Amino acid sequence: MLDFSMTPGAFGFEAWQSRWSILSGVGVTVASSGLTIVIATVLGILFGIALSYGWWWLRLAIRLYVDVMRGIPVLVLILFTYYGLALFGINVPAFWAGVIALSGFATAHIAETLRGAVQSVPQGQMEAGKAIGLRFAQRLRYVILPQAVRRMLPPWVNTCLEIVKGTTLLSVIGVVELLLASQQIMARNYLIVDFYLLATLLYLIINFAIAQIGGVLERRFSYLRY
Amino acid sequence: MIQYYFDWSVITRNAGALGEALLLGLGLALVSLAIGTVIGLAAAYARLSCRPWLSWPVWAYVEFIRCMPLLLLIFFVYFGLPEFNISWFDKTQSFILTLSLYAGAYMSEVFRAGLGSMPKQYVEAAKAIGLRPWQRQRYVVLPVMFRITLPAISNNLISLFKDTSLAAAIAVPELTFVARRINADTFRVMEVWLSVSALYLITAYTIATLLRLVERRYASIR
Numbered sequence: 163m164l165d166f167s168m169t170p171g172a173f174g175f176e177a178w179q180s181r182w183s184i185l186s187g188v189g190v191t192v193a194s195s196g197l198t199i200v201i202a203t204v205l206g207i208l209f210g211i212a213l214s215y216g217w218w219w220l221r222l223a224i225r226l227y228v229d230v231m232r233g234i235p236v237l238v239l240i241l242f243t244y245y246g247l248a249l250f251g252i253n254v255p256a257f258w259a260g261v262i263a264l265s266g267f268a269t270a271h272i273a274e275t276l277r278g279a280v281q282s283v284p285q286g287q288m289e290a291g292k293a294i295g296l297r298f299a300q301r302l303r304y305v306i307l308p309q310a311v312r313r314m315l316p317p318w319v320n321t322c323l324e325i326v327k328g329t330t331l332l333s334v335i336g337v338v339e340l341l342l343a344s345q346q347i348m349a350r351n352y353l354i355v356d357f358y359l360l361a362t363l364l365y366l367i368i369n370f371a372i373a374q375i376g377g378v379l380e381r382r383f384s385y386l387r388y
Numbered sequence: 389m390i391q392y393y394f395d396w397s398v399i400t401r402n403a404g405a406l407g408e409a410l411l412l413g414l415g416l417a418l419v420s421l422a423i424g425t426v427i428g429l430a431a432a433y434a435r436l437s438c439r440p441w442l443s444w445p446v447w448a449y450v451e452f453i454r455c456m457p458l459l460l461l462i463f464f465v466y467f468g469l470p471e472f473n474i475s476w477f478d479k480t481q482s483f484i485l486t487l488s489l490y491a492g493a494y495m496s497e498v499f500r501a502g503l504g505s506m507p508k509q510y511v512e513a514a515k516a517i518g519l520r521p522w523q524r525q526r527y528v529v530l531p532v533m534f535r536i537t538l539p540a541i542s543n544n545l546i547s548l549f550k551d552t553s554l555a556a557a558i559a560v561p562e563l564t565f566v567a568r569r570i571n572a573d574t575f576r577v578m579e580v581w582l583s584v585s586a587l588y589l590i591t592a593y594t595i596a597t598l599l600r601l602v603e604r605r606y607a608s609i610r
Contacts, residue, residue, distance in 0.1 A: 163471075233589035235553035237564055241571075242581040249392060249577050323455070330457035334557060341460055348467075355471045358464045362456060369455045 173356040187343025195326045201265040206272025214280045231270035239263045244335045260332035279314035319376030398576040409566040417549040424491025431496035453493035502537035542599035
């Protein structure tokens with residue numbers, strides 16, 4: 163196990179041989195999670211604001227969406243999207259079906275986090291904003307959101323890590339991301355433990371990087387700067 | 389948009405298989421939660437212990453599991469352990485082992501937070517009335533901690549139940565696996581996935597409701 167020599171059949175040699183498959187697997191993992199994070203954050207913020215301040219029918223609709231998304235396993239969502247979209251004549255590649263499903267899932271989580279964060283901002287802040295004559299958009303932009311962001315960042319980073327971990331499920335519908343790329347290599351050379359360890363290490367690196375970025379953001383937003 | 393005619397007979401014909409698969413998923417989640425609770429409790433105490441040789445490995449275990457995708461862990465245990473000549477388990481047992489280890493890491497965080505939020509006075513009061521360390525844990529700390537952590541435990545149970553869907557990847561015949569099989573056999577995409585989603589949803593919310601009743605039953609203040 164973990165023989166780093168460069169003879170054929172040893173891990174070092176096989177890993178070097180398959181470096182491009184591994185790297186493209188990492189690329190697909192990073193691309194799918196990056197896209198999902200961006201889409202889910204934008205939609206999640208919109209949904210979260212609608213969930214906090216929307217008309218009652220909008221709140222009801224989004225609440226229903228969020229609760230449904232949180233009650234269904236991601237894998238089922240991914241399979242449903244993959245097989246279901248084709249039924250409506252929308253033939254997207256597996257990659258996009260996966261990104262859509264993951265985004266739908268993560269949007270619900272981020273919307274719920276944002277709602278919690280917005281509601282934890284004291285009512286007086288909104289009233290003070292009203293009192294000095296800010297319009298609703300301005301109150302959100304200058305008063306509520308800057309405070310909500312601080313409370314929302316830690317769970318948001320957690321959701322991002324969940325998304326990266328969730329991209330492994332795309333392997334089930336045939337997206338060659340890091341996990342499936344590693345499995346394809348294992349099928350060639352039977353170095354099962356070695357390549358799972360390599361994949362683990364790469365996932366740890368990706369997740370660690372995200373956690374670090376999250377830490378930097380938290381520090382950046384952590385206190386009031388005048 | 390194309391025409392689609394719903395044919396729910398696919399579901400009624402396979403209702404038995406789906407029900408069995410749902411029960412299997414529930415069973416997997418409950419067994420893993422039980423084992424995970426034991427692991428998590430031990431890990432939480434080890435994490436809080438002041439002996440570094442005890443707390444560091446547990447820290448590494450928890451962080452490792454929490455940073456790793458569950459699917460990777462499932463494959464690792466299922467395909468990796470036989471490489472070390474450990475192959476006495478079948479796929480269901482392998483999945484239970486994985487999910488328990490996974491649950492253990494998450495439960496240990498829950499319990500650590502629970503132990504951390506124990507009011508100090510309780511322990512001091514227990515000491516004052518002369519309970520021995522073991523009795524202190526058994527009659528004071530653990531009951532209070534379980535009450536504090538019950539909402540988090542029920543959240544974990546629901547997410548474990550949803551995670552049992554990943555067992556489909558190693559062909560454990562739970563709900564997602566059976567759904568995929570029916571889907572492949574009949575191509576009734578909408579019927580299959582709508583009803584499976586509904587089954588997951590209903591089960592998850594039933595668990596949530598039941599556990600909320602338990603929470604109310606065991607609330608300290610009634």
